[in-house]
Amino acid sequence: MTLDIFDRTKEAGELVFPGTRLAVTEEFIGGYGTYTEGNNIYAAVAGKVSINIEKHEISVMSKPTAAVIPKEGDIVIGGVVNASLQMITVSIHYVKNKEVYPTYTMVIHVSQISREYLDTVDEAVCLADIVRAKVIDDKTIPLQGTLIGSQLGVILASCSRCGSQLEKIGRDKLKCKECAYFEKRKTTIDYGSGKLAFKT
Ligand SMILES: [Zn+2]
Structure with a gap:
């Protein structure tokens, strides 16, 4: 197996899309915004990768889909x-x-x-x-x-x-x-x- 951009473990802050392979289960536990299939953890949502080193947890924080525009009183x-x-x-x-x-x-x-x-x-x-x-x-x-x-x-x-x-x-x-x-x-x-x- 070649270790290219699609195979390597993703880094904190990287933008990923649903289905992007994030890591293998030997390295991390899949957290929020992920799913596990076989030995692999994938992004379930589009967003930014977040890694908790202590818990060995990899998550994806989804980006807001609609633009939030500040209005008077907000x-x-x-x-x-x-x-x-x-x-x-x-x-x-x-x-x-x-x-x-x-x-x-x-x-x-x-x-x-x-x-x-x-x-x-x-x-x-x-x-x-x-x-x-x-x-x-x-x-x-x-x-x-x-x-x-x-x-x-x-x-x-x-x-x-x-x-x-x-x-x-x-x-x-x-x-x-x-x-x-x-x-x-x-x-x-x-x-x-x-x-x-x-x-x-
Ligand atoms: Zn001080």
Whole structure:
């Protein structure tokens, strides 16, 4: 048997189609989005390969079939890709809890970050933070958003000194687990829970 592109074990992140052979059962257990036939594991859905090394599990995460377009009032999740004194730019990865690809871009003005008056954005949000935001204008490119509201704001942030995850120790007050550095953010009430979904 020749080991070519069709035979080799697929790698994490590779795009596959239903029926694509992913791996052999000696190497992996078939997880979500797969089926096993004989000694082989195949993709049951189109999507991206995901591998859990510890569990020796290979899965396929299906891509959303219909395009998800953010509309006014929708809750979105994304990463802060640019921060100036007066606004942040967010690259949106989830719209209404559905993954979107390619991503959408949203800007949030300093006046839309907190109910409290802020001189500059960096008092409440920093580059690389993960935020949950709401679309307030879907007619513009980029979209306009807000972080005002108890469920909106930073849901995960890293220490600007050492890069470790920051823990919430008070309202809008965060502390680094590793180096004990304190930082301020406009956090959501469920900051750090790992929950991306918007609770209603
Ligand atoms: Zn730190």
